[in-house]
Amino acid sequence: MRPQQRLTLPLADILSEIVPLLPGEPGLDALDPALSARGVSMSAAEVEPGDLFLGVPGARFHGAAFAEQARANGAVAILTDAAGAALIRENGVDLPLLVSTVSPREFAGKLASRVYGTADLHALTLGITGTNGKTSTAHFLDAIMRQLGLITGLSSTAERRIGDQAVISHLTTPEAPEVHALLGTMIEAGVDAAIIEVSAHALTRHRIDGVSFDVVGFTNLSHDHLDDYGTMDNYLAAKQELFTPEYARRAVVCLDTPAGLTVRDQATVPVTTIGTTGVLTPGIVADWMVTIENENPRFTEFRVDHPALGALRTRIPLIGAHMASNAGLAIAMLAEAGLSLATIGSALAADGQIDAHLPGRLVRVSGESGPTVFVDSGHTPDAIEKSLHAVRQVTAGKVIMISGADGERDPSKREDMGAAAAAGSDLLIITDHHSRRENPGEIRAALIAGARTRTTADHILEVATPEKAIRAAIERAGATDTILWCGLASQDYRDVDGVERPFDVAEESRRALREHGYDA
Missing domain, CATH: 3.40.1390.10 (MurE/MurF, N-terminal domain)
Structure with a gap:
């Protein structure tokens, strides 16, 4: 654009x-x-x-x-x-x-x-960083502002959009010329707000240089990108650059992971904090609190509280405390930007929820008959753990997990991914995702090695072909069971030997369900 x-x-x-x-x-x-x-x-x-x-x-x-x-x-x-x-x-x-x-x-x-004339956008500009939750927080921000009747521009891993015009994304944050061309197009379209996901690479590779954010948010930090940064300290330091006057005026920092405390203490812009009841370490105090009030397979109800600004109850059409935490972060960021909770609440009350539909984030693809099937884009140990915890809360039977890992991407996290997948599921099926130019068998072996540290071999099934993996899961699932497929949900292809081959994990899951006589 x-x-x-x-x-x-x-x-x-x-x-x-x-x-x-x-x-x-x-x-x-x-x-x-x-x-x-x-x-x-x-x-x-x-x-x-x-x-x-x-x-x-x-x-x-x-x-x-x-x-x-x-x-x-x-x-x-x-x-x-x-x-x-x-x-x-x-x-x-x-x-x-x-x-x-x-x-x-x-x-x-x-x-x-x-x-492109983007030195002064004349629009509210919001940025989000963290290992997981950037896309969902960005889409919650977008949804709330659209429900307020505002015109938004969005740049996320899942899509780039100005108003209702959208294009598919591949990079979390595009290169700097694309970022400013997109912002220039937003200015031309008269947007009221611009929302940008900011990756660690975006900061160390100068992709958002020249952008000035009104409010930035921090979600969390967990194992990822160590092939680029070497250590978790270096990885965090890259993200901390966003919390400086060069890029931001104010910040909201989630304290649910220890890294949040570091970001809060070392930021050189004013910081407000947020935490989740039951997740925040006892003794740590946050300005905002998110409390889960109800979870079911269709939505999560929660409350956000601030001692001076009041409380707001709402829900999201997604499962998981981590999703509610991201929605709470979005609400706190908008409050820091000057919107009142009453204004936000009135817009959400009209629809009964934050009306966000997140591509590839815990998307239910099954119908009413047969097992429940969710697809998700999670590809870090922490994301897998949180998604499994979320589906466990709404599952009466067993949880079957389908997992894979990407080639040519941080191999140091693969065993931890396998361990997280095994720990949270009753049956783990290991399959291929984006092998790229790596040997897919070696990728699967690393996942299996990690899984065997948390479960026995009879709870692990290796099915290399993804199309066969989902069918193997359905064959082993009953009506009260849940299947969670993590890793490919936000893309419509698989990269095999450097060639992008069409593959839609949601549609493949629906096709497999229908083959087994279930509606989807």
Whole structure:
């Protein structure tokens, strides 16, 4: 998404006072004064006519290697580092070339903000970070504001949307030029609020540079991305950058995990806290409290309390105390943004609930007959544990879990994922998800090794093919049982050997249920 109406700015003005150019290379004064740009892109394939192309180093290739494709697509100039400049000159790409002292990634956000005019959004801007719960909190924020009659813009793992126009997402937070193009489009559409999920990678890779949030929220921290950050301390430190004046004005921090205390104590912006009754460590006091009042297979009722601001009772069309906690965080963030509980409550009372429908988050795909089947996108040990706990609360019979893990993603968490899946289920079926270029058998073996630390071999079933795994689960399930399939629910494909093959976990589950004579 890019704004339709945008300025065409002299390239020297775009780069001025932002980009440090390498000594000995051409400076801004060497540029043709008439050379202008109206867009910024870090992907040669997505360059549009009039773009400044940023050639940045990647995990496998240097973006400058694709400079000729960028030129063919209409780029007017290239900004890259010394390594990229060598590639461009070697390939003889005929475009004005500027060489920065460091990777252009470090100032892509500020450049894109200048091009797309996003320095002042004139809209409430909200950001959410944490290992799990970012997407659900973002969608709860979006739902509440839409129920208040406001126009919203949303950037989440599940989708990007402006008003009712939506597109599928693949990255939690897109690259900086895409973020600012999206924000510029939101401005053009007249949104009242912009909601952005912020990953650790978004912070360390400068994807949200140039964005100023009115309120940011922290959900939790658990085992993930150690292949990138090495330690949990480093992983948390990456997320803590959001809680500084560079990015935010105020913050709401959930204290349900120990990391919340660290974020609260080390934040350099004003902080309000929230916790969940029965989850918050005894002795720790939060400003807001979330209390679960009723759980069933269709919804969760809860109350949020603040000693000075009052209380609000509502419900969500989802199961799980962790989902209610995320909804409570959304309510507290809106209160910090200046909305009263009475205003929020009146909007929710009209519908009887927070009317949020979260793609791939504990979605019930079964009908009234046969076992209950939920699909979920959880792919960390903590997410699996919480989702299993949620379905256990509403299951009279046994819980059957289908689990897999992604290839080329933090292998250190796989055994913990297997252990969490085994501990919370009566039968665990291990299958393949996104194996990518890894050996899927080795991925399954790691999950099984973890599972065997928490249960016996006769409670673990290995079924490599996902289509067969769901059928194996249904064959072993009775009418009072629940099947939970974690890991693929927010995507419509499987990446096998680097090829994305169509696969919809919800539709496959429904198909399997119907084959067994159940409605779905």
